[in-house]
Amino acid sequence: MKWVLRILLVVLVLVVIAASAGFAGLQWFQGKINAPGPMAGSDDQIVMVPRGSGVIRIGQQLESAGLISDSRLFRLAARYEGLDSSLKAGEYLIPADASMVDILELMHEGKVLLHPIQVIEGSTVAQAFRAIEAADFLSGDMPELPEEGSLLPETHAFTRGTSRQEVVQTFMRYQDELLDEIWPQRQDDLPFDTQGEAVILASIVEKETGGLGDEDLVAGVFINRLNRGMRLQSDPTIIYGISKGERLMRTLSDGREVQRGLFRSEIDRETPYNTYQIDGLPPTPICNPSEAALRAVLQPAESDYLFFVADGTGKHVFAKSNAEHNRNVARWRAVERERRRAEGN
Template identity: 55%
Template structure:
């Protein structure tokens, strides 16, 4: 018995249906394979390995990409597969989320946890302290010696434009960025305090406030005295009396660097230096010098803008690190004589101990 070929052909509609079913089956199988593979990959990405608990410091240099980070994580034994770390990070769209810095990774940790630490965690921060009263050049020398900072040294900023305090900096922070942060902080402080200043101050601008604050900063290291010292200088400015402050003479001679004698010992001012006229020597000029003589801190700026209301016009060291204040020149001369006796006594003891 023979078959007619015409009777064994499938209708076109049925062929299309069978083709569609075959294609769908292939797609479904491929999808299942892909989903299964992703599930395995995702499991390995999320699973925390077993092991001893410890902490490792991992540094992400500025400009590091995903590939270099993943490779170094694998080399350091922090992850088992750089490929899986890169793959999942890319699939989740997190490739550009890493931050530069130094991070503490607690182990054992999943790749997911490590990613969170590097992308969202807080970097290890190092303190950079600029003490009150340093010149801009002195602050820049300090900054240049800090190994955790990077980049070329920027140009030395104008005197008085950086706020002295402790800044927490991540490893790899650019020195130029830190300078900008310090300048922004100083602008913010002077802007805020200027709005709260006392009425009737003989200060025409924020810059003049910074100049006087720098003098107050150099004149006393005792915080409780700042507003009284500021009050003395404010009183002098109001009556047109010269400020007559030694730190301004020193700034005119050495830009604030310590003075030394021929033996390399720290020294006080010579009479000739007091008599020498420079733009900063307030024994020789009226009013304020043209620039700050250091970088004043927030407390000194606040003291100048909210000075103590006092009748004092004079002060001199009291031998304990502070000052004794006077309203009249006669009182002041007596205080100066007492201070000179203290100095002579100290010098005799030093000679006796040599």
């Protein structure tokens, strides 16, 4: 019996030793995969994980970049954490002190870098397209220009490699969704019947106000004028007809180009976009109107105003009669003259 007990004691000792070794090995493994990476104390790094990359390829890429010490250990960590088949492709900002587990969780959750693209309020489709085309983190060719005014001015974030076609469709989709939301809430008896006409008028409101907060009042003026059969008489529509929304420029004697205003001959010339000469709305929008401008033309401020002009503070002063309006214009021109004198000094 003594030999049996001795054998059992030896087996028990071996089991204890094996368990201790296994526990120590597990402790070592967990310590390694949760420890800060070899780049700790240096700068964070951007890593682009291509589509279709598996855990082996990702580990090798991270090891080559110096962000982990051992790609094989990274693979074992992924299996241990149950994340080896759920790592997502994309562009990641990896903190220099990130552990293997930190990196695995980052890629499992798909916390990729996002890059903003902005369509500016009052920009034309062509101007917005130039910004989208210049974004070097996007891929693919530019699509054909959509209709003027069809991109909702906002800022949206996209991952590296997003196609330019998708970016354009995103801004167009948000425009459509907004119009579908607010169109049923419009006031009764507006002087237009379609969403397209609402966008045209909103684009004029946008260019007249510049997003400074008078949208509902300016929209109310235009609504009142349309209801009375009066012409809109909006300078930005003429400019769009001349330059498609680009600034009008003139060349000085020294060769410098400066922005100019409208010539009298341009105001007197009848074109489809000259709202001093045509009745109703121009044939298309003249820019991409903001949400505020779109809402303003569907819910304009109620007033008896028929005229407005800049007041020198970035906003407008409104008038019910032409005589009152002429006095406001005279005051605005005096402000302009004073500014020019100050600039000359």
